[in-house]
Amino acid sequence: TPRVFSGMQPSGDLHLGNYLGAMKRWVDMQDAGQHETVYCMVDLHAITATLLDPDTLRQNTRELCAGFIAAGIDPEKSILINQSQVPEHAQLAWIFNCIARMGWMGRMTQWKDKAGKNAEAASLGLLAYPALMAADILIYHATHVPVGEDQKQHLELTRDIAAKFNHDYGVEFFPIVEPVIEGVATRVMNLQDGTKKMSKSDPSDKSRINMTDDADTIARKIRKAKTDPDPLPGDVDGLAGRPDARNLVNIYAALAEIEPQAVLDQHAGALFGHFKAALADVAVAKLSPISEEMARLMDDPAEIDRILGRGAERAREITVPILEQTYDIIGMIRS
Numbered sequence: 092t093p094r095v096f097s098g099m100q101p102s103g104d105l106h107l108g109n110y111l112g113a114m115k116r117w118v119d120m121q122d123a124g125q126h127e128t129v130y131c132m133v134d135l136h137a138i139t140a141t142l143l144d145p146d147t148l149r150q151n152t153r154e155l156c157a158g159f160i161a162a163g164i165d166p167e168k169s170i171l172i173n174q175s176q177v178p179e180h181a182q183l184a185w186i187f188n189c190i191a192r193m194g195w196m197g198r199m200t201q202w203k204d205k206a207g208k209n210a211e212a213a214s215l216g217l218l219a220y221p222a223l224m225a226a227d228i229l230i231y232h233a234t235h236v237p238v239g240e241d242q243k244q245h246l247e248l249t250r251d252i253a254a255k256f257n258h259d260y261g262v263e264f265f266p267i268v269e270p271v272i273e274g275v276a277t278r279v280m281n282l283q284d285g286t287k288k289m290s291k292s293d294p295s296d297k298s299r300i301n302m303t304d305d306a307d308t309i310a311r312k313i314r315k316a317k318t319d320p321d322p323l324p325g326d327v328d329g330l331a332g333r334p335d336a337r338n339l340v341n342i343y344a345a346l347a348e349i350e351p352q353a354v355l356d357q358h359a360g361a362l363f364g365h366f367k368a369a370l371a372d373v374a375v376a377k378l379s380p381i382s383e384e385m386a387r388l389m390d391d392p393a394e395i396d397r398i399l400g401r402g403a404e405r406a407r408e409i410t411v412p413i414l415e416q417t418y419d420i421i422g423m424i425r426s
């Protein structure tokens with residue numbers, strides 16, 4: 092069976108974009124049963140931009156694990172892991188650091204955004220970030236990677252690294268991965284500005300819905316979301332040039348698991364005041380059970396650590412042999 096891999100940073104503040112663009116789709120792929128699924132908290136990536144306080148990193152990682160499980164990832168059906176507990180990720184990343192070219196890394200938009208004008212002061216890990224991401228995926232020989240739109244460039248780099256490794260050593264060893272960027276929620280937008288993506292780095296908390304927001308907070312943020320004065324159109328073409336309106340319709344569609352056109356069929360002609368109340372109901376119905384379950388799981392951190400330990404054991408049944416073969420291809424002595 093083909094294998095799926097995807098990861099998320101334990102940087103705190105899980106938001107609706109992470110849920111609709113990634114987690115929810117991971118659960119769908121797990122439940123469809125067409126693939127073996129591996130899902131990962133990438134703690135090694137989480138320290139690339141800035142070092143976190145150690146207790147905060149531990150707390151964020153457990154909270155993310157609780158979020159995955161609460162959203163429907165079943166640690167029996169999927170392999171659920173924390174990156175640093177499966178050391179082969181970092182070991183393969185070193186090899187990929189020697190495959191990837193400086194020029195490729197410098198062209199990554201995430202690097203340019205995060206390092207900004209002061210690249211001299213950025214960590215070497217931030218530059219190498221995408222090579223570690225390639226290793227995350229390829230240490231499982233995974234072929235399908237469900238992510239949001241913003242990860243597309245990193246997955247192209249993953250393909251380039253695999254192709255160069257295979258070419259340089261004259262082997263057909265690493266697969267060329269397929270990004271899985273599908274559905275209406277691969278780019279959930281900022282509630283205060285429909286031309287920017289929803290992100291944890293926006294200073295305004297009103298710009299996003301956090302997975303831990305309570306029902307009142309969710310309803311208030313949706314009520315205050317930016318919109319235009321026109322009523323909802325009758326078809327999706329009518330959303331052209333209306334990014335804020337389109338975003339709310341897409342969020343509704345993704346949460347209710349229907350097409351955007353079906354949302355408009357139900358709400359054509361409605362004013363936003365009315366539509367937002369309906370959207371808040373759908374959002375609260377979907378998200379509240381997840382945040383309650385997350386809180387419940389967080390009451391037992393030892394159980395979360397046990398799940399991660401078991402996940403790492405299962406993962407290493409796959410990663411240890413693939414690393415051994417890689418070292419062998421390269422000419423490193425195994426004795």
Ligand code: TYM
Binds near residue numbers: 097101110112
């Ligand atoms: P991260 O932690 O920033 O985001 C996790 C996932 O959430 C998606 N996402 C969104 N989707 C739709 N709309 C949004 N507004 C939105 N914001 C975030 C992201 O696209 C992502 O799928 N580099 C990765 C983590 C990673 C990884 C990997 C992913 C490390 N190794 C291997 C896939 C495979 C990252 O920082 O995602």
